[in-house]
Structure formats: structure tokens, C-alpha cells
Amino acid sequence: MSDFPTRRTMMVDTQVRPSDVTKFPIIDAMLTIKREDFVPTVQRETAYMGENLEIGAGRVILEPRTLAKMLDALDIAPDELVLDVGAGLGYSAAVIAHMAQAVVALEEDEAMSNEAQDALSAAGIDNVITHVEALKDGAAEHGPYDAIVIEGGVTHVPDTLIAQLKDGGRIAALFMDGALGEVRIGYKRDGAVSWRRAFNAGAPVLPGFEKQDAFTL
Structure with missing residues (x-):
């Protein structure tokens, strides 16, 4: 039987901490949440590798370093509501739930969302709502949100999400x-978002977040 607790500690010690992620809630969440329970069964042995993990249909679970650094930069507070876009099988939502008041785990693949709900329930995480809708449309009925995390690549961010x-x-x-x-x-101020670069990473572009056709003169 695989020694997942040791692998989990190694993931944090070799992938997360060296990437200047020091906030205790993130470290604690990544040491606590059993990542192997939120990946496809055939992927359990590779759950703690330092790379994006494919979950089918061109989708991935972001590598631990990328997720940790995103959450570090967002600086989520314990009283905040977070929208997790492209929640997949629920790992990112489980981690975010450790530091936020509540999380809406948005997934457009109903089967994935159902698996996420089962895994979250099995882990005893009760402050996540799973929501099935097109990723680009967000989950307006539960918003507005203090923070939004997009779990995959984008070439643009739809106005529908910014509005939430x-x-x-x-x-x-x-x-x-x-x-x-x-x-x-x-950072949203007076209805407009100003973007600041945080760090380099990579992931497949999510459906609905591809480049919009540029119009020609």
C-alpha cells in the first residue's frame, strides 16, 4: 500500500514551501487534504507529482505549486466566499475550503461535479457547494464573490465572471x-479589473476561455 501521508509531506516540502508559499492555512490544507482521493482512481499513484494531472477531456488538476502560489497571491480570508471555476474532481475546492468561509465549486461536466461532491462529503468538507454550469458563465446565483480562482488556462476572462x-x-x-x-x-475597483503579474505557470486553456475572434477593419 502506498504511503500517501509521506508523499503529501514531501509534496509540501519540495514543491510548495520552496516556492515561497508560507501562509499557514495553505500549508495546513495541503498537508491535510488527501489529494489521492480527488484524482481519477487510475491516477492515485501519481497524485503527488509536481506537474498538472490530466483528468480527461483536455482538463487537468493544476500542479500543487501553481495552486498554492495562486492562493498565496489571493490572500483569502476566513470570512470570504470564493468561486472555484473548473473545480474538476474537487481538490482545489477542498484546499480553498480550508481557508475560506465557503466555496462554490463550479464545473460544467456533471459527472466530474458528482465525483467532486462525493469526495468532498467523504472528506467531511461541508462548506463547499458544487454547481453545474458552463465555466464561462460562472455561478451568479451564489455570488457575488470575494475571490475567484480559475483552475486552468485562459486567453481572456469573460465579463460574466468579472460581473460576479x-x-x-x-x-x-x-x-x-x-x-x-x-x-x-x-483587482476589481469601481467595476473594472486591473491585472498584475504574479508568476509563470502553464495549463491547457479551459473551454469557453479561448481567444475571441478579433474583428478586422
Whole structure:
């Protein structure tokens, strides 16, 4: 039987801490949440590898370093409501739930969302709502949100999502340009978002977040 607790500690010690992630709630969540329970069964042995984990349909679970650094930059507070866009099988929502008041785990694949709900329930995590809807449309009925995390690559962020972010809120997105990408944190002030570069990373672009066709003159 695999020694998952040791692997979990190694993940934090070799992938998360060396990436300048020092906030206790993030470290604690990643040491506590059993990542192997939130991946496809055939992937359990690779759950703690330092790379994006494919979960089918061109989708991935972000590598631990990327997720940890995103959450570190967002600086989520214990009284905040967070929208987790592209929650997949629920790992990111489980981690965020450790530091936020509540999380809405948005997934457009109903089967994935059902698996996420089962895994979250089995882990005893009761402050996550799973919501099935197109990722680009968000989950307006539960918002507005203090913070939004997009669990995959984007080339643009739809206005529908920006509209669901509270004024004064933050959004983390991984902007891809070909094979290269960088995570930026957006800060909403007076209805508009200003973006600041945080760090380099990479992931497949999520459905609905591809480049919009540029119009020609």
C-alpha cells in the first residue's frame, strides 16, 4: 500500500514551501487534504507529482505549486466566499475550503461535479457547494464573490465572471500565450479589473476561455 501521508509531506516540502508559499492555512490544507482521493482512481499513484494531472477531456488538476502560489497571491480570508471555476474532481475546492468561509465549486461536466461532491462529503468538507454550469458563465446565483480562482488556462476572462466579483475582490487567472503562461491577479475597483503579474505557470486553456475572434477593419 502506498504511503500517501509521506508523499503529501514531501509534496509540501519540495514543491510548495520552496516556492515561497508560507501562509499557514495553505500549508495546513495541503498537508491535510488527501489529494489521492480527488484524482481519477487510475491516477492515485501519481497524485503527488509536481506537474498538472490530466483528468480527461483536455482538463487537468493544476500542479500543487501553481495552486498554492495562486492562493498565496489571493490572500483569502476566513470570512470570504470564493468561486472555484473548473473545480474538476474537487481538490482545489477542498484546499480553498480550508481557508475560506465557503466555496462554490463550479464545473460544467456533471459527472466530474458528482465525483467532486462525493469526495468532498467523504472528506467531511461541508462548506463547499458544487454547481453545474458552463465555466464561462460562472455561478451568479451564489455570488457575488470575494475571490475567484480559475483552475486552468485562459486567453481572456469573460465579463460574466468579472460581473460576479465583488468590488474590492480579487481574481486569479493563468493567461496562456501558446505554450507559455503567467498567473495574474486581478483587482476589481469601481467595476473594472486591473491585472498584475504574479508568476509563470502553464495549463491547457479551459473551454469557453479561448481567444475571441478579433474583428478586422
